[in-house]
Amino acid sequence: xxxxxxxxxxxxxxxxxxxxxxxxxxxxxxxxxxxxxxxxxxxxxxxxxxxxxxxxxxxxxxxxxxxxxxxxxxxxxxxxxxxxxxxxxxxxxxxxxxxxxxxxxxxxxxxxxxxxxxxxxxxxxxxxxxxxxxxxxxxxxxxxxxxxxxxxxxxxxxxxxxxxxxxxxxxxxxxxxxxxxxxxxxxxxxxxxxxxxxxxxxxxxxxxxxxxxxxxxxxxxxxx
Amino acid sequence: xxxxxxxxxxxxxxxxxxxxxxxxxxxxxxxx
Numbered sequence: 001x002x003x004x005x006x007x008x009x010x011x012x013x014x015x016x017x018x019x020x021x022x023x024x025x026x027x028x029x030x031x032x033x034x035x036x037x038x039x040x041x042x043x044x045x046x047x048x049x050x051x052x053x054x055x056x057x058x059x060x061x062x063x064x065x066x067x068x069x070x071x072x073x074x075x076x077x078x079x080x081x082x083x084x085x086x087x088x089x090x091x092x093x094x095x096x097x098x099x100x101x102x103x104x105x106x107x108x109x110x111x112x113x114x115x116x117x118x119x120x121x122x123x124x125x126x127x128x129x130x131x132x133x134x135x136x137x138x139x140x141x142x143x144x145x146x147x148x149x150x151x152x153x154x155x156x157x158x159x160x161x162x163x164x165x166x167x168x169x170x171x172x173x174x175x176x177x178x179x180x181x182x183x184x185x186x187x188x189x190x191x192x193x194x195x196x197x198x199x200x201x202x203x204x205x206x207x208x209x210x211x212x213x214x215x216x217x218x219x220x221x222x223x224x
Numbered sequence: 225x226x227x228x229x230x231x232x233x234x235x236x237x238x239x240x241x242x243x244x245x246x247x248x249x250x251x252x253x254x255x256x
Binding site (some may be wrong): 003004006008011012015052053054057058060061064138141142144145146147148149150151153156161 | 226237238240241249254
């Protein structure tokens with residue numbers, strides 16, 4: 001049990017943090033929803049009813065999509081772009097998809113290599129891109145969920161204001177949809193850029209996200 | 225055994241995300 005916790009600390013800790021903060025968001029979101037209902041002369045709803053509203057769904061989905069977009073772009077961008085001196089970057093001479101030898105695919109696999117790295121053909125091609133593909137897929141699914149739930153929440157407000165409801169295609173071109181989308185994207189891009197640039201001159205002893213403390217600022221190390 | 229446990233965590237993460245996204249999409253489509 002002790003070994004299980006030690007070996008899976010990151011996945012378990014962030015999984016629990018996620019569940020805890022999602023509950024927190026639901027509690028605060030419910031209180032805010034009822035507050036607005038009272039101000040607008042509407043009816044308040046129970047906590048469990050709130051969990052089935054598109055208001056709750058769109059607020060969660062819009063944050064998820066931007067996180068998966070962030071990781072998808074970061075995974076892909078770091079293949080082709082480097083930042084000299086950053087532990088998030090590879091060496092400037094290694095730009096691109098790298099050799100089969102360095103990536104240990106095809107005839108360079110070891111006996112412990114995943115089967116799909118060894119077999120070649122479409123399976124190795126897919127497995128070689130699987131992390132980016134799954135992140136891109138989750139981003140698109142989250143963005144779709146945001147648009148569908150956002151449309152429903154938006155139309156509820158439209159009807160309450162005695163305005164006409166809009167179609168899905170109108171909604172994905174609306175200010176509400178793009179305001180929700182871009183406010184999340186800008187913060188993700190700032191965070192990625194900050195991590196790449198600040199880690200050139202700053203250190204965190206013991207973290208694989210940082211270079212070793214004594215590494216020269218100009219040296220591009222992949223981990224500390 | 226330890227490999228199996230890591231796979232369970234991997235599947236759990238994907239299940240939570242895909243399940244959550246399906247739930248949010250259905251809620252939106254039902255116009256709640």
